[in-house]
Amino acid sequence: MPRPEDRDRPLPFGQAPYDRHAERRADPDWYEHLARDPQARVLVVGDDVVATDGGRLRVLAPDQAVELLGVTAERLLLGADDAGPVAALSVPKVPADLNPRPVRSVVTGLDALHGSLLVHALGLANWHRTHQFCARCGRASQAEEAGHRRRCPACGAQHFPRTxxxxxxxxxxxxxxxxxxxxxxxxxxxxxxxxxxxxxxxxxxxxxxxxxxxxxxxxxxxxxxxxxxxxxxxxxxxxxxxx
Ligand SMILES: [Zn+2]
The missing domain is CATH 3.90.79.10 (Nucleoside Triphosphate Pyrophosphohydrolase)
Known part of the structure; x- marks a missing residue:
């Protein structure tokens, strides 16, 4: 049986210390609004890799992130903590100068906040990468709700992140x-x-x-x-x- 002292200990990523701000996702210009906040930070994730800075996550300003990664990067709103709003950009290949490292080699060394933000970003990024087309009619679908939903413009079907x-x-x-x-x-x-x-x-x-x-x-x-x-x-x- 689990030891009594372990029962109330939070699992890694089990208690995310940030607000997901789901109410902000419907704003189609959420990223531009976030970019006006000088405290806003952006993480960069790729195919099971994340941009790093030493043993920590690399954090970019929103405008800097778009400049480096282009406007086609998938934009994901993660939420906000006490320090300000946080988003992620997902790209097929993270540039080498952002020091991409495998998520598995990084994630267990992070604190609760950054570990939780990373698994949120990675879960969405993995889903977008493998669900570009409508499962009902096969046409290309489009991300909406700040990266938390996809919609098919051809048949109107909504698709939600897979868990x-x-x-x-x-x-x-x-x-x-x-x-x-x-x-x-x-x-x-x-x-x-x-x-x-x-x-x-x-x-x-x-x-x-x-x-x-x-x-x-x-x-x-x-x-x-x-x-x-x-x-x-x-x-x-x-x-x-x-x-
Ligand atoms: Zn469709």
Missing amino acids: DPAVIMLITDGDDRALLGHSPQWAPGRFSTLAGFVEPGESLEDAVRREVAEETGVRVGPTTYAGSQPWPFPSSLMLGFSG
Whole structure:
């Protein structure tokens, strides 16, 4: 079972200390308005990479970001913290002089604010990159709502960012031994708690029991929800359980 002192500890990216300001997304000129704020900052994300400055995220002024990356970069409104508004620009290739680094190598070293901003930006960027066309009629769709929705001009369909629920579970027995898995592709000695995607029409609790049974043959009894964590590699929401 989880230790009592761990139960209330926030998971990484589990408590985002900024306001998403969803009410500002409907303004089609939101980026221009944001650019007038001298405190506004812009992150730059690419294909699973992020612009960095040492071990931190590279932060640009809005006008500087557009000048460097062009007007075709996808514009994503992340929100605002106490220091001011924050947006991200997503581009297919982050210029080398912005020191792009793989998100996975950077994200775990960030504080709660910057880690949360980065997974928000990356989740949206991954979605736009792979959902350029309408799933209903096949025509090119357009981003709106400050990067939080796409609309098809041909058939009017609205498309929303994809988030795939996945359960991850710490299963223990009466002797407090944890059930772990090892993938054949992993290095020797690497083990992980079990995890898997939730299927359509399935509760989270049933997904925990099904995944454990499929992967190990072990039958799980009651389960307890522990917490959640966005994991945009490319688009998961991890839902933690014990059982
Ligand atoms: Zn369409």
